Amino acid sequence: MNTSPASPLLAIEGLSIAFGPPAESSVVVSRLDLAIAPGETVALVGESGSGKSVTALAVTRLLDFAGGRITEGRIALACRDGVVRDLARESQATMRNLRGPEFSMVFQEPMSSLNPVLRVGEQIAEAVMLHQGMGHAAARAETRRLLERVRIPEAARQLDRFPFQLSGGMRQRVMIAMALSCRPRLLIADEPTTALDVTVQAQVLRLIEALQKESGMALLFITHDMGVVAEIADRVVVMRQGEKVEEGPVTDIFDSPRHDYTRMLLDAVPVLGSLAGTPLPLPFALPGESPAPQDTLRQGPPVLRLVGLSTRFDVRHNFRRIGRIHAVEHVDLAIRPGETLALVGESGCGKSTTGRSVIRLEQFEEGEIWLGDRDVSRLRRGAEKELRRRVQFVFQDPFSSLDPHLTIGFSIAEPIMTHRLAHGRAVAERVNTLLGQVNLPGEFAHRYPHELSGGQRQRVCIARALASEPDLIIADEAVAALDVSIRAQVVNLLMRLQAEHGIAYLFISHDMAVVERIAHRVAVMYLGQIVEIGPRQAVIGDPQHPYTRRLLAAVPVADPRRRGHDRGLDDSEVPSPLRRLDDPPTIAPLVEVGPGHFVARHHVGGLY
Amino acid sequence: MLGYFLRRLGGTIPVLLAVSLFAFGFVRLLPGDPARLIAGPDATLQDVQAVRERLGLDQPLWQQYVRYMASTVRLSLGTSARSGQPVLTEIGERFMPTFNLSVVAMVWSCIVGVGLGVLSGVKRGNWIDQGSMVVAVSGISFPSFWLGLLLIDLCSVRLGWLPTGGDHDWKSYVMPAFTLGLPAAAVMARFTRSAFVEVAQEDYVRTARSKGLPERVVIWRHAFRNALIPVLTLAGLQFGFLLGGAIVIETVFSWPGLGRLLVESVSYRDYPVIQAEILLFSTEFVLINLLIDLLYAVVNPEIRLR
Structure with missing residues (x-):
């Protein structure tokens, strides 16, 4: 079925891209065909290594600066002046004139994509001055208008601020304003919402959609997230390992995917609400597996109990304390053996600080931490070894959480030796067993982290966490950095280990759909406080706190017939947990609204 | 601020x-x-x-x-045991020659070092990069007393263009300033290059290009200011070392500066002078570091506004 438009704005034909010197180059995109009509939204979908971002770099020819080469094919762009240009052959000098007025890009990382030493106003204005020949004052007025257009509050005041003074969502709005500054006919957005919180993602997606309608520009939207695809795309192109595997209108792709890979991608996407009928966690249905709900709860006292845990940071200015960040404020929770408690919330809500305070990577100010029947919160520093044996951590980024100079085997053996759990040859055997438990071959013990993929590394991190035979593993966004298919595998692995060993998890995540799969209970954090906690079915199926509802409403639904703009979203920002010294937050006990289901009824801060 | x-x-x-x-x-x-x-x-x-x-x-x-x-x-530092003059007078006479020489050496080495570093960082792997890095490594490894003697032999003895030593006019600055600044320029070039290479891979440089800005603007406006932050630290340290008076170079070129004064004072066990020089060098270092910290704030708004 040929779904390509008759008179495309952009037509990529037989495009191949290679990296490295000609003799030993590796081909990352081969013979790609892709077309976009004026005003159309095409989603380019694939996992890491699929070549989707490289394709975008090729169209803009920023590829030349990244060490890549176009080896064959055409990139035909119908320009404003009526000339069709082959971007694969144009000089950089010509490309410079096209970047901005003809097409522009929004990148994934709003944190690092803006220049830290220049004011955001200047960064937008320089493009305006360059392409539209405006003077300083006119460009400044235009910049202000652009910031208003991307719905940045108090635009005039934001012009002179630096990127570090803005939140992630605001920075991405600035990026969008910059990309739109010369009214391009094609916007290429490379994972523009991946680094954002889910409520902010919903806001930014809606903004891009609205701006596209206003200006009639075409949109090439690159993403790995099928949920986002369903929200925004007209047509979908699926890529794998540099090749296009399927293409079609968005509803066809979701209703009747023809390629196995597309089907696998769709199956691996957790759909929020799909487990509404069962109270138990359920592993993903991966090819060749037919999972059953698993009941892993064991009898016994809680493995971890937090009582009124509070972690606060003073903010100083010129030697004076001017305020406090209430990162964690009176958190009470308990996790039973074999249970997964999910801690969800947006960045800055204190969920990671809670996890880090438990193993005292952060010093908490008040409260008690009970491990089994021992209060470990009064332990002297140095007496924390037992605590760190029984509670282990898996971090978000498997690339930076393994020492690149140590072999996998050594990294896994270290906790075994530190806690004297085995000696001599027994250590190597234990490492071998642990690698087996996370489905990695024993020979990996002799390899170095750079030889492994992201998913494999995260398995190594899990094996390392298991090495000290912990009762509880704190997984801090442990699957957030992984591709969807790998993410599903790692979630299934964590669940299998729980069924086999009865480990409890504190699963810190922003991803509600993954949480629904794995968690027995869910706790929602907002401004350092738990605002809702209860059985997973109750919290996700029948949320009682307005913030929980807002969080759930923002989750993209992998169904192109139910798009976000029909589902009421608000444009407000989460306020900062920084408060004046004389203005402590209100703390009140949660109110029980159902069996084991508690909700905050007091005013925590901001809107709620 | x-x-x-x-x-x-x-x-x-x-x-x-x-x-x-x-x-x-x-x-x-x-x-x-x-x-x-x-x-x-x-x-x-x-x-x-x-x-x-x-x-x-x-x-x-x-x-x-x-x-x-x-x-x-009160700046009364005692009397020199060797000359009987007040230490302040003694040091004061020798300070300016060293200071002037250091400034001249510092200025040329910064301009050349940073310039070469940026050029090599931008055009990685081409002849400018390779050539300037060869010069840089030679500049670091060549002993300065030997280079100084070779220069005197060539420029003063054989060609007769420049004086062999002393502090008389601008001509007498050429060889000592060159010899003194060469290792500094070499270190700056290598350091600037690596800082620049790192910054050139940052996402915001890609963003700058995606706006269609000319390369000149991308390099000097977007990349350079960010690469400058680590280079400033190095420049400050280098200047501190230069101000301490280069003992070898001042001896080779008979420069009437603090480095030679220190050597003379040590051999005469002239404690008040030694003591005062230690204090002076340390104070200079502290002041330069203060200056660098302020420059950081000028370059990096995150420091300025926090």
Whole structure:
């Protein structure tokens, strides 16, 4: 079925891209065909290594600066002046004139994509001055208008601020304003919402959609997230390992995917609400597996109990304390053996600080931490070894959480030796067993982290966490950095280990759909406080706190017939947990609204 | 910004106190009795005792330190044992030649070093990069006394263009400043190059290109300011070292500066001068670091506005 438009704005034909010197180059995109009509939204979908971002770099020819080469094919762009240009052959000098007025890009990382030493106003204005020949004052007025257009509050005041003074969502709005500054006919957005919180993602997606309608520009939207695809795309192109595997209108792709890979991608996407009928966690249905709900709860006292845990940071200015960040404020929770408690919330809500305070990577100010029947919160520093044996951590980024100079085997053996759990040859055997438990071959013990993929590394991190035979593993966004298919595998692995060993998890995540799969209970954090906690079915199926509802409403639904703009979203920002010294937050006990289901009824801060 | 400045200024006080304590203790730790040294070999016990009382050396150490600090703050640093002149005059005469030489060496090495570093960083792997890095490595590894002697042999003895030594006019600066600045320029070039290469891979440089900005603007406006931040630290340290007076180069070119004064004072055991030079060099370092911290704030808004 040929779904390509008759008179495309952009037509990529037989495009191949290679990296490295000609003799030993590796081909990352081969013979790609892709077309976009004026005003159309095409989603380019694939996992890491699929070549989707490289394709975008090729169209803009920023590829030349990244060490890549176009080896064959055409990139035909119908320009404003009526000339069709082959971007694969144009000089950089010509490309410079096209970047901005003809097409522009929004990148994934709003944190690092803006220049830290220049004011955001200047960064937008320089493009305006360059392409539209405006003077300083006119460009400044235009910049202000652009910031208003991307719905940045108090635009005039934001012009002179630096990127570090803005939140992630605001920075991405600035990026969008910059990309739109010369009214391009094609916007290429490379994972523009991946680094954002889910409520902010919903806001930014809606903004891009609205701006596209206003200006009639075409949109090439690159993403790995099928949920986002369903929200925004007209047509979908699926890529794998540099090749296009399927293409079609968005509803066809979701209703009747023809390629196995597309089907696998769709199956691996957790759909929020799909487990509404069962109270138990359920592993993903991966090819060749037919999972059953698993009941892993064991009898016994809680493995971890937090009582009124509070972690606060003073903010100083010129030697004076001017305020406090209430990162964690009176958190009470308990996790039973074999249970997964999910801690969800947006960045800055204190969920990671809670996890880090438990193993005292952060010093908490008040409260008690009970491990089994021992209060470990009064332990002297140095007496924390037992605590760190029984509670282990898996971090978000498997690339930076393994020492690149140590072999996998050594990294896994270290906790075994530190806690004297085995000696001599027994250590190597234990490492071998642990690698087996996370489905990695024993020979990996002799390899170095750079030889492994992201998913494999995260398995190594899990094996390392298991090495000290912990009762509880704190997984801090442990699957957030992984591709969807790998993410599903790692979630299934964590669940299998729980069924086999009865480990409890504190699963810190922003991803509600993954949480629904794995968690027995869910706790929602907002401004350092738990605002809702209860059985997973109750919290996700029948949320009682307005913030929980807002969080759930923002989750993209992998169904192109139910798009976000029909589902009421608000444009407000989460306020900062920084408060004046004389203005402590209100703390009140949660109110029980159902069996084991508690909700905050007091005013925590901001809107709620 | 003012708070940042005051904080940094406040931070220098304990450093300066520690340095003064060190310079004070240094003299007391040396073997021998300074009173006997000053009184001379033929002095009687009474004479030595008189000198000791005159210098206040019979008082407890803490009182001596307080007196020493009080006079140091008033810039009365004692008299040179060698020339009999006040130490301040002695150092004052030698300070300007060293300072001027350091500034000339610093200016050329910064311009050339940073310039070459940026050029090689932008055009990685081409002939400018390869060539300038060969020059840079040679500049670091070539011993300066040998380079100095070769230059004197060529430019003064054979060609007769430049004076062999001393501080007379601009001509006498050429060879010492070149020899002194060469290793500094080389280190700056290598350091700037690596800082620049790192910054060139940042996402915001890609963003700048995606706006269609010309390469010139991408490099100097977007990349350079960010690459400058680590380079500033290095430049400050280099300048501090240069101001300390290059003993070897001042000796080779008979430059009337602090480096040679230090060598002379050490061989004459002229403690007041040595003590004062230690204090001067340390203070210079502290002040330069303060200056660098302020420049950081100028370049990096995140420091300025926090």
